[in-house]
Amino acid sequence: MHWDPDGYREFTDQRSRPFVDLLSRITPQQPRYVVDLGCGSGELTALLARTWPEAQVHGIDSSAAMIEDARTRAAARPAEAGLTFEVRDLTAWTPGPHTDVVLSNAALQWVPQHRDLLTAWARALGPGAWLAWQVPANFDEPAHALMREIAARPHWRRHLDGALRHRGAVAEPGAYADLLLDAGLEADVWETTYLHLLSGPDPVLRxxxxxGLRPVHARLPATEIAAFEAEYAQELRAAYPPGPHGTRFPFRRILCVGHVPHSSQPGRTRPDS
Structure with a gap:
């Protein structure tokens, strides 16, 4: 599936809010190695490098276009010498003995087996390490429900059947908290609905x-994309009408932070110990 760094970057301020909120709950002492899984074009990975300038900060993403963009931007910031990027499938990655912080921002919803991965990562981390992630939880909102409804119409179903697998893409907060606690980590899990105020024509479509439209674009012939978007945009305008201050776009997200204790509490051991 092709990713467009410029298209993703249009709403950088709004998309970065959950990352910053997540980062505020991660408090390692002098981390050595920090990993950003699903780092995209790397702007937020660079924030990690500025937060922990003594650490080696490594961004991983499966999109070659995103990583090329991230490397280009990093090359223009020589002060961030500890920042590196790699094209890699995050499902093939595992923490090493010196991994102190693992963070993933709005990437794991694309990975069906991500709960198994999170459990494996949690159990592989050493004392004092942190595991944090954020996933969207708005798949029942009109922006996604309308996309699925249009994709199921006869004209589009021949191309898009099975392309949009949103249901069950993420767990509820309690399930993520249990995952961390079962692996022996301390858990800080919460959900937030950000009320974004968007401007300009068809902002939700943009x-x-x-x-969310990337799987649709990947499946449709290039000659059909504009027609699908026109149909979708009409439905979105009714669901998200512009107001005097812009278009309100509620976005629910689930944020999770786990911390491996430096030493077990009395009577408490990690499942893999």
């Missing part, structure tokens, strides 16, 4: 082009 937002979705950067993320």
């Amino acid at each position: 937002w979705m082009r950067g993320t």
